Amino acid sequence: MLKIYSTLFEVLGPQGWWPHPTRFGKIVGALLAPAVKWGNVVRAIDNLEKAGIDNFPALRELDVKLLEEYIRPTIYYRKKAQALKAMANKEELLEIKGSLLLREEFLSLPNVGRETADSLLLYAWDYPIMVVDAYTKRILYRLGYLPQEKIDYDLVQQLIESKLPKDLSTYQEYHALLVRLGELYCKKSPLCEDCPLNKDCQKIHLKLVEG
Numbered sequence: 001m002l003k004i005y006s007t008l009f010e011v012l013g014p015q016g017w018w019p020h021p022t023r024f025g026k027i028v029g030a031l032l033a034p035a036v037k038w039g040n041v042v043r044a045i046d047n048l049e050k051a052g053i054d055n056f057p058a059l060r061e062l063d064v065k066l067l068e069e070y071i072r073p074t075i076y077y078r079k080k081a082q083a084l085k086a087m088a089n090k091e092e093l094l095e096i097k098g099s100l101l102l103r104e105e106f107l108s109l110p111n112v113g114r115e116t117a118d119s120l121l122l123y124a125w126d127y128p129i130m131v132v133d134a135y136t137k138r139i140l141y142r143l144g145y146l147p148q149e150k151i152d153y154d155l156v157q158q159l160i161e162s163k164l165p166k167d168l169s170t171y172q173e174y175h176a177l178l179v180r181l182g183e184l185y186c187k188k189s190p191l192c193e194d195c196p197l198n199k200d201c202q203k204i205h206l207k208l209v210e211g
C-alpha cells in the first residue's frame with residue numbers, strides 16, 4: 001500500500017483535497033459528492049453561495065424546494081437535500097471532535113452512507129479514517145489485493161488501514177490519489193499502458209499472460 005502511495009504521489013503529485021476552501025463547502029461537498037462528477041458538485045455549491053447560502057443557519061432556514069433547485073446538478077438531489085437539511089439541523093456536531101462515535105451520528109442522518117460519513121470525518125473533521133469508493137475497490141481488485149471488485153466496504157477499509165500508518169495527511173492524499181488514478185487511467189476500460197502502477201498490476205500481467 002505504501003509503495004502504491006509513493007508511486008502515485010511521485011507521478012501525480014499532491015492533490016490538495018478536499019477541493020473546496022471553506023468548512024461549509026467541504027461538508028456540503030461531501031454530502032453531495034456520492035455518484036456525482038465533482039464539476040456538478042461545484043455547480044451546486046456555486047448556486048448555493050450565489051444565493052447567500054454559505055453557512056448552516058442560512059441552510060437551515062432555506063426552503064427545501066429551493067434547496068433542491070440549487071443542488072439539482074447532482075444526482076439524487078432530493079435525497080441529498082434531506083441529508084443537507086439534517087446536517088444543518090445538527091449544527092452542534094460541528095463542535096464535536098472527529099471520532100468513531102461521531103461516525104455513528106453521521107450514519108444516523110438520512111441518506112448518509114459509510115463513504116459519505118468517512119469523507120466528512122477525513123476532510124471536514126480532520127479525523128484519520130480511510131474513505132473507500134468505487135475507484136478504490138476497482139483499483140485494489142485489479143492490482144490483486146482483493147478477491148473481487150464487489151466487496152464489503154469495511155473489509156476494504158480495514159485492509160488499507162492495516163497497511164498504512166494512521167496519519168491524517170497520508171489518508172487524505174491516498175484517497176484523492178486513488179480517485180485521480182481512477183479518473184485518468186483505471187477507468188472501466190483501463191488505460192494500462194500509461195498507468196504509473198502498471199509494473200505491479202495483476203490486471204496487466206494477466207492480460208500479457210493471456211496474450
Ligand code: SF4
Pocket residue numbers: 139142143185186187190191192193195196197198201202203204
Ligand atoms: S495497470 Fe491498468 S488495471 Fe492496473 S491499476 Fe493501472 S489502469 Fe488499473
